[in-house]
Amino acid sequence: MYKLVLCWRYLLTRYLALACVVSVMLGVATLIVVNAVMGGFANKLMTRIRGLQSDIIIEHRNYDGMENFARKVELVKQVLGDEVAAVSPVIETFALLRFKLQRYYDVIQRPVRVIGIDPTLKSEAGVFKSALQNPAHRDRPESVFEVSPELLRKHWQNYYNTPAPGGLAAAPMPQGMPIGVPGSSDGSAPPAPDLPPPDAPTPPPEEARVFAAVVGWGIATFRSPKAHLVDEEKDVSVLAPGDEITLMFVSSGVGSGDDYSVGVTRPMPAKFIVTDLFRCEMSEIDSNIIFIDIQDMQRLRGIPGRATSLQIRLTDGPHDTAALVERLRAHFPEGLYLVNTWMERQGMILSAIAIERAILNVLLFLIIAVAGFGILAIFSMIVIEKTRDIGILKSLGASSRGVMGIFLSYGLLLGLVGAGLGTALGVTITVYINELEWLIARTTGQEIFRRDIYYFDKIPTEIDALSIAAVNIGAVLIAVGSSVVPALRAALLQPVQALRSE
Amino acid sequence: MVAPLLAAHDLVKSYRKHRIAIPVLRGLDLTVEAGSFVAVIGASGSGKSTLLHLLGVLDRPDGGQVFLDGERIDDQPAQRRDHLRNHWFGFIFQFYHLLPELSLLHNVAMPLMIRHSLLGWVRGRRQHLRAAEALIERVGLAHRKHHRPRELSGGEMQRAAIARALVARPRILLADEPTGNLDAAAGAEVMRLLSDLNRQDGVTTIMVTHNLEIAARADRVVKMAEGRLESSPLAA
Numbered sequence: 001m002y003k004l005v006l007c008w009r010y011l012l013t014r015y016l017a018l019a020c021v022v023s024v025m026l027g028v029a030t031l032i033v034v035n036a037v038m039g040g041f042a043n044k045l046m047t048r049i050r051g052l053q054s055d056i057i058i059e060h061r062n063y064d065g066m067e068n069f070a071r072k073v074e075l076v077k078q079v080l081g082d083e084v085a086a087v088s089p090v091i092e093t094f095a096l097l098r099f100k101l102q103r104y105y106d107v108i109q110r111p112v113r114v115i116g117i118d119p120t121l122k123s124e125a126g127v128f129k130s131a132l133q134n135p136a137h138r139d140r141p142e143s144v145f146e147v148s149p150e151l152l153r154k155h156w157q158n159y160y161n162t163p164a165p166g167g168l169a170a171a172p173m174p175q176g177m178p179i180g181v182p183g184s185s186d187g188s189a190p191p192a193p194d195l196p197p198p199d200a201p202t203p204p205p206e207e208a209r210v211f212a213a214v215v216g217w218g219i220a221t222f223r224s225p226k227a228h229l230v231d232e233e234k235d236v237s238v239l240a241p242g243d244e245i246t247l248m249f250v251s252s253g254v255g256s257g258d259d260y261s262v263g264v265t266r267p268m269p270a271k272f273i274v275t276d277l278f279r280c281e282m283s284e285i286d287s288n289i290i291f292i293d294i295q296d297m298q299r300l301r302g303i304p305g306r307a308t309s310l311q312i313r314l315t316d317g318p319h320d321t322a323a324l325v326e327r328l329r330a331h332f333p334e335g336l337y338l339v340n341t342w343m344e345r346q347g348m349i350l351s352a353i354a355i356e357r358a359i360l361n362v363l364l365f366l367i368i369a370v371a372g373f374g375i376l377a378i379f380s381m382i383v384i385e386k387t388r389d390i391g392i393l394k395s396l397g398a399s400s401r402g403v404m405g406i407f408l409s410y411g412l413l414l415g416l417v418g419a420g421l422g423t424a425l426g427v428t429i430t431v432y433i434n435e436l437e438w439l440i441a442r443t444t445g446q447e448i449f450r451r452d453i454y455y456f457d458k459i460p461t462e463i464d465a466l467s468i469a470a471v472n473i474g475a476v477l478i479a480v481g482s483s484v485v486p487a488l489r490a491a492l493l494q495p496v497q498a499l500r501s502e
Numbered sequence: 503m504v505a506p507l508l509a510a511h512d513l514v515k516s517y518r519k520h521r522i523a524i525p526v527l528r529g530l531d532l533t534v535e536a537g538s539f540v541a542v543i544g545a546s547g548s549g550k551s552t553l554l555h556l557l558g559v560l561d562r563p564d565g566g567q568v569f570l571d572g573e574r575i576d577d578q579p580a581q582r583r584d585h586l587r588n589h590w591f592g593f594i595f596q597f598y599h600l601l602p603e604l605s606l607l608h609n610v611a612m613p614l615m616i617r618h619s620l621l622g623w624v625r626g627r628r629q630h631l632r633a634a635e636a637l638i639e640r641v642g643l644a645h646r647k648h649h650r651p652r653e654l655s656g657g658e659m660q661r662a663a664i665a666r667a668l669v670a671r672p673r674i675l676l677a678d679e680p681t682g683n684l685d686a687a688a689g690a691e692v693m694r695l696l697s698d699l700n701r702q703d704g705v706t707t708i709m710v711t712h713n714l715e716i717a718a719r720a721d722r723v724v725k726m727a728e729g730r731l732e733s734s735p736l737a738a
Contacts, residue, residue: 001623002615009603392599395560396613396666397588399581496552496561499595 002393003402007410011417016378017410021418023371024475028422029429031364031471032463036430038360039467040460042353048282049349053342054088054126054311056325058332062308064252065091066337069307076310079327085315086124089307091116091297096248097219097290101238102158108238112219114247114290116297119144125313128291131280132214134241145212145293147273152210154242155273211296213247213272215239217279218287243274247290252303270300368475371418372482375411379486383407390490391498400491407487408480415479419472427463434458505572506533507706508557508674514565515552526552528729529566536673539700539707541717544726550710551678553726557708558591558676559583588617592667592705596679598659600651606662607647610634613670637665641695657688664695668705675699677709681716693719 011017058076060066069089076087097112119141123129129141137144147155220239239245248269272292279286298304314324321341328339343350383390390403429436437449437459449459510532516525526549534540544550555561557568559575568576575586587593592613600609608615611634615623623630638647641661643654651659660680667675677696681689697719699705709720717723725732 001618001620002612004620005608005615006601006603013603388599389601392595392601393612393616394584395558395587395593395599396616397584397586397670398616399584402616494561496555499560499599 002398003405003409006406007413010382010406010410011413014382017382017414020371020375020378020414020479021421023374024368024415024418024479025422025425027364027368027371028419028471028475029426030367031361032423032426032468033429033433034360034364035357035467035471036426036461036463037433037459038353038357039462039464042350042357043462044460045282045353046350048127048280049346050342053345055314055319055321055342056312056328057309057338057340057342057345058312058328059309059338059340060307061336061338063093064301064303065306065308068305069310070305072307072310072332075331076312076328079331080312080314080324083314083319083324084312086121086313088118088121088125088311088313089294089309090122090311091294091301091303091306091308093249093297093301093308095250095290097245098248099239099243099245102243103238110219112216112247112290113288114249114292114297116292116294118294119291122291122311125311127280128278131278133217133277133279134275137276144214144276144291145296147210147212147275151242151273151275155244158242159244211270211272211292211300212275213245214276214278214291215245215274216286216289217277218283219290220274220277239274239277241274241276245272245274245290246270247272247292249301252301252306268300268302270296365474368478371475372478375414375479375482376485379407379411379483380489383486383490386490387493387498390493391495391500394493394495395499403493404487404491407483407490411480411483411487412476414483415476418479419475422475423468423472427468430461430463433461506569507536507571508532508534508708509569510553510557510566511569512566513553513556513563513568515549515556515561515563526729527556527563527566530726530730532557532724532731534674534706534708536706537700537704539697539719539721540709541720541723542708542710542726543712543714543717543723544710546712548726549729550712550726554593554676554678554708554710558593558674559586560593588613588670590673592670592672592675594660594663594667594675594677594680596682598651598656598663598683600659600662600666602651605648605650606638606643606654607631607634609651609662610638610647610666610669612666617670634665634669637669638662641665655688656684657691660684660688660692661695664692664699668699673706675705675707677707679711680709681711681713689716 058072066072073087073089077084092113092115095112095114096109098107098109100106101108117128119128123141129138129144132138132141132144134144217235221235221237223235246269248267251266251268278289278291294307298306314321321343325339325341329337332339393403393406394400441447441449510530513527513530513532514525515527516523518524530549530553532553542550542553552561556563556576559568559578563576566576567574570586570590575583578586600606601612604612611630614630614633618626618630635644635647638644641664643658643661643665646654646658651662654662660683664680675696680696681692684692693716696707696709700707700721707720709717711717
């Protein structure tokens with residue numbers, strides 16, 4: 001009983017010991033905030049990657065893809081049975097993007113990743129339609145590559161200052177070579193921008209073929225670096241639906257038509273009208289990706305019936321994904337195909353996050369360990385200061401174990417109070433982290449959280465009760481552990497010697 | 503003849519300082535009858551305090567035995583000795599030795615707090631505090647029971663220490679120079695209290711002092727010199 005009375009009294013009267021409380025509190029708060037933020041990032045990243053990646057991906061090692069993907073899709077459905085929800089064939093390739101930057105009268109050229117998809121299947125097998133900016137496309141993803149008459153009108157108005165010829169209103173177009181392919185027959189590099197300057201409108205030839213493309217948000221906009229500090233529109237648009245882009249592909253090495261000799265690749269430029277923007281909030285994807293129709297892609301690259309990968313979405317509920325992958329691997333030979341789960345494909349980034357988190361936790365726990373050494377030092381001093389009182393207590397019948405108990409409970413109390421305050425502080429900071437970040441950014445003029453890197457509107461946080469509990473237990477254990485040595489010392493004091501100390 | 507309440511037989515104790523053993527007690531014999539008031543006098547460093555510590559099982563002798571009510575107590579395990587100190591002995595020190603963090607009431611109640619577990623304390627809390635308050639009243643400090651020791655005078659602190667020593671209803675009071683730090687008036691007050699307790703409550707009291715005048719108030723005075731009791735009891 002007296003132990004509690006005394007350690008409570010000590011807590012209230014020894015201001016030095018409050019330093020221990022503060023250091024434990026800060027350590028715990030830091031750990032909680034860092035864990036919450038890192039957990040939030042990891043989680044958000046995981047769900048996004050997960051959504052974008054499908055469950056299993058069968059990738060052909062050849063850049064030109066697998067032959068007759070329709071049959072492969074059937075095979076996948078056969079192998080996986082009713083566990084498969086959707087299979088989406090995809091052609092992924094690199095291309096050179098070129099577009100006119102209206103506001104600067106200049107042309108931008110840069111490499112991009114172009115993905116040929118079937119918008120309906122892609123939406124079933126992964127995230128696609130929900131990332132589209134036009135709500136009409138979200139409801140009907142199959143219409144995303146249709147150039148509507150008004151879009152076409154707008155396009156002609158903007159680029160050629162003439163109304164659109166009626167024949168172009170319908171899309172997609174059937175057969176025919178893309179126009180705006182200068183030098184495609186002789187293989188020479190395309191010359192300077194083929195887009196007419198706005199002051200000298202030249203209507204394009206009548207047989208112009210216009211393909212549709214969905215452009216990543218990060219390509220279509222740029223972010224003003226000060227956008228965060230001044231409350232104005234953050235993203236400045238450079239490409240909008242109705243604008244025109246040129247994509248230059250490399251044709252396949254597969255002989256697929258009369259014009260292409262076997263094994264020879266050629267640059268294959270084609271014009272596209274932007275029909276929508278794609279924003280999945282993964283800046284790496286949003287700023288590098290352009291979606292086009294898979295059939296357009298096959299035609300442009302000369303690989304009819306081919307796909308570079310099959311994205312497989314499994315039905316909801318638990319699956320033994322590893323076993324499914326093994327089953328698929330039996331049918332898709334390793335030398336030609338890469339069969340992976342999304343986790344394996346993203347293994348690097350996921351394990352990087354996990355390692356980073358583990359290391360940070362170790363480092364931050366060292367902060368609490370430092371607090372522990374503080375407790376050790378301060379407690380040792382208190383034991384010396386209290387030597388006489390220890391003698392008195394023993395003369396009144398207190399046992400050595402009881403005296404030890406005083407200091408252990410004191411350490412426990414400090415740990416509990418510190419951890420409790422730290423948890424309160426940490427959770428408060430976590431909850432208000434965006435407001436705090438804004439405040440700090442405002443006062444210092446330094447942006448802390450670069451929204452253009454992460455494409456998160458807010459700093460994502462995830463308060464995980466289990467990790468908070470672990471941090472608290474760890475902190476209390478460290479506090480009690482560091483008070484063991486001073487407590488032992490107090491317990492071993494001889495009462496007579498203790499009483500003599502004046 | 504009745505067995506003495508407390509007896510020491512051939513007590514030997516020495517302290518080590520820089521590897522040299524300094525003998526303090528060299529075969530001391532003492533018997534104390536129940537209800538008596540014994541004063542031990544002697545010069546500083548004659549081992550008076552050491553004797554009290556050995557009698558109250560605060561320390562272990564190098565040789566010899568201590569008997570309480572016929573039972574040998576000096577060689578008991580620590581747990582038993584803690585129990586004896588809590589139930590049988592009450593200590594009073596020259597420098598009062600109150601705990602500075604606690605109020606007077608809690609200081610006085612401390613032996614009861616030590617005796618009882620948290621549950622036992624909570625259960626008998628009112629009764630224990632009443633016992634402490636009664637003693638505080640008896641030593642004349644009822645108006646100061648919520649004060650901290652540092653807010654009290656020396657005499658008040660010593661009276662509080664006496665109340666603390668009595669709260670556990672000990673059979674034996676061990677007083678180490680109880681008036682050594684007090685002025686004449688406060689010392690007289692403390693002495694009056696001690697002899698009242700001895701006479702009215704029958705608390706066996708062993709008091710160590712170097713003040714002959716004070717010692718004269720005891721039933722029996724023994725003199726210590728060179729680690730032994732020098733002579734047969736002097737007349738009071």
